[in-house]
Amino acid sequence: MLTFGKLTYSQDKGAPFSPMKHIFKIISLLAAISAFWVGLLQASIIPRTHTWLLPIYLVVSLGCYGLLMVGVGLMQFPTCPQEAVLLQQDIAEAKGFLKDKGVDVGSD
Amino acid sequence: MELADRAVGLLLSLISISIFTYFTFWVIIVPFVDSDHFVHQYFLPLEYAIIIPVFAGVALLSLLSLFVGSVMLKSRKKNKKA
Numbered sequence: 001m002l003t004f005g006k007l008t009y010s011q012d013k014g015a016p017f018s019p020m021k022h023i024f025k026i027i028s029l030l031a032a033i034s035a036f037w038v039g040l041l042q043a044s045i046i047p048r049t050h051t052w053l054l055p056i057y058l059v060v061s062l063g064c065y066g067l068l069m070v071g072v073g074l075m076q077f078p079t080c081p082q083e084a085v086l087l088q089q090d091i092a093e094a095k096g097f098l099k100d101k102g103v104d105v106g107s108d
Numbered sequence: 109m110e111l112a113d114r115a116v117g118l119l120l121s122l123i124s125i126s127i128f129t130y131f132t133f134w135v136i137i138v139p140f141v142d143s144d145h146f147v148h149q150y151f152l153p154l155e156y157a158i159i160i161p162v163f164a165g166v167a168l169l170s171l172l173s174l175f176v177g178s179v180m181l182k183s184r185k186k187n188k189k190a
Contacts, residue, residue: 052158061131075117
């Protein structure tokens with residue numbers, strides 16, 4: 001999966017490889033695809049009216065990919081119900097403590 | 109609510125997958141099909157595959173800039189009052 005600018009550790013050296021190398025790969029891939037497309041256009045295999053088909057297809061697929069990752073992330077988001085119960089107990093305890101000390105705790 | 113999150117996530121994923129497959133079919137597969145095949149009645153002419161995304165992109169950008177502009181105006185008005 002593509003992730004932009006994510007620092008990860010490579011297996012052999014144990015040192016992080018920089019995020020910039022990944023973007024160079026992406027830029028070179030994009031340059032190769034556009035060279036291929038311009039070549040097809042110049043050789044008149046594809047009529048000039050369809051020039052913008054490939055860039056628009058790439059942009060639409062990028063948007064769809066982003067939306068898909070958002071949806072998948074939403075589905076897989078862990079909610080930790082035990083932690084939620086503990087947090088509510090902590091909040092109640094803190095509110096009681098502060099109310100005894102005279103601080104206005106508000107919202108309830 | 110965990111279930112609502114999962115439902116929204118599933119809905120987003122289905123929408124994105126369906127848009128992607130329809131657009132892929134439209135742009136890559138349908139132009140190579142014979143013009144009297146029945147699938148052509150499910151797809152608009154190919155020039156709309158350029159017009160509709162451009163129009164949607166322009167609408168999205170203008171809505172975003174309207175939102176940002178209105179937020180900036182509101183914050184400036186609030187600063188002037190206070």
